[in-house]
Amino acid sequence: MVTEPNQRLAVFRSDMGITLSFGSNTYFIESHDPFHNIALKALAREDYVPFYIEIAKREGLGPEFRDALLREIHELEEDRE
Numbered sequence: 001m002v003t004e005p006n007q008r009l010a011v012f013r014s015d016m017g018i019t020l021s022f023g024s025n026t027y028f029i030e031s032h033d034p035f036h037n038i039a040l041k042a043l044a045r046e047d048y049v050p051f052y053i054e055i056a057k058r059e060g061l062g063p064e065f066r067d068a069l070l071r072e073i074h075e076l077e078e079d080r081e
Contacts, residue, residue: 009048009055018043022055029054 010021018039020027029036035054042050056065 009051011043011048011051013043020051020055022052025055025059027055027058 008022012019012021015031017031017033017036018029020029029039035050038050039054042048053062053065053069056062
């Protein structure tokens with residue numbers, strides 16, 4: 001997923017579901033969507049990583065995004081040592 005510096009994630013919650021806005025794209029998570037429960041827990045924890053992962057999945061970048069996250073985690077662990 002290519003991101004530009006001015007792109008920001010905005011999350012809006014309503015009775016019907018959750019709307020994600022990232023850059024020029026908008027995604028809606030309906031209240032009956034299985035990800036909705038994860039989204040509610042993420043909002044309660046102020047953890048926005050699951051939203052970025054869901055956006056990547058919807059854009060068809062799931063495996064690529066996952067691999068990039070794993071590489072970054074590995075690099076951070078190496079930096080700690």
